[in-house]
Amino acid sequence: MIPRGKLAISFFELIGALTDCFIKKNSGELIPSQALYGKSMFCLSARTGLDLTLRTLNLVPGATVLATSINIPDMFSILKAHQLVTVPIAIDKQTLELNLQELEDAITPSCKVILIAHLFGAIANLDEVVLFAKKHQLIIIEDCAQAFNHNYKGHPATDVSLFSFGLIKTNTCLTGAMICFNNQLIFDNVKLLNQQLPVQDTKKYLGKIFKALAIKVITLKWIYTLLYITTQRLNKDFDAVLSGFTKGFPGDNVMEKIKFRPCYANLRLLYKRTHLMNDQSITDRVEVALKILDKIPMPMRIGALNQNHSHWVIPIASDNPIALITSLREKGIDATTKASSLINIMDENKAGENGDLNLEELVYVPIDETVINGLMDHGS
16 A cells, blocks of 8 residues: 655654753754744744734734635634634635635725635745735735745745644654744744743653654555555544544644744754755655646646645545545555545535635545556546
8 A cells, every 4th residue: 555644754853853852951042043034933833823923913803814715723713712703715726826806805994814825735826915915904924834845935025924844744843833924023023922932841742753753654555554454344444543643733722732832852853854954855746746647637636727836745636536535545545535634614505616626526645656557547
């Protein structure tokens, strides 16, 4: 079985992080404390970054946030916790960009913020969104959790860009995030608020390292195959078993779990993996992804017209996702509909209309050259 969800970190790096967990240093002693780019900083997660930014903005209850309709549930929960009203804006499935007409139709005097999620490794072109935001004096927050690469530091005209290094992300640090700013006032205030947070217990990070080591072992091809066969014989949901390993902040009360600073070991890995990153891994991933996509009909390709794509995952549209998954798994390729925890808060009657992205039709396939033959055999 060709596994999906291999972690983008080596055993050597994990052992180094494990060693750092036993070095007794305050998280503030990391040199430098600044992140990779000019006005930037590390924090516990992209969720933490959003929470700190909203605390800085101190919007009145009931203020409106125009947000891409698709994101992880926690981001919408954080908006709700700040007593903000989320107005979902559809995403075009070919460009993975916001529907500009919907933005215009949704604007009201209560709108204060736009929250844009870049999905699947693609970077949306925000030039027109920026003009719209300036026209209406809106703060722009980019959620780049799925789209980190050294060639993109956030749009130069947006206020805040959030980059995640959670467990399944590009260049993972198991947890942690980098926030980049183009707004000096927001940067100063967010940095101050972050410094006031308690440091997360190193034991929490130690647990994530052991989990990552376990996943590295499980995703060895022969062990992964054995796990799949075992879950099938026990009538277990294979996707549910895997998701239990990879969820970043399991359970409820997300607001309580994100209000910490990274421990020393986490910060040290964040620093090393952002400053010393080898972009070749992304280049190789894109090369394989394009070979796979070349064998897929254009209507099935998600984000086919996006010009800035690093292919963090490969989602393809299918009229019959279950049949496609079954066929690929029979060929030893672990495809799934549950490669991420994304949800769509758009009205179900509107989701998927007018070429908008519809999560219900997506199948995620591993980024591996063996997928090409499997898709061709299926007759995609």
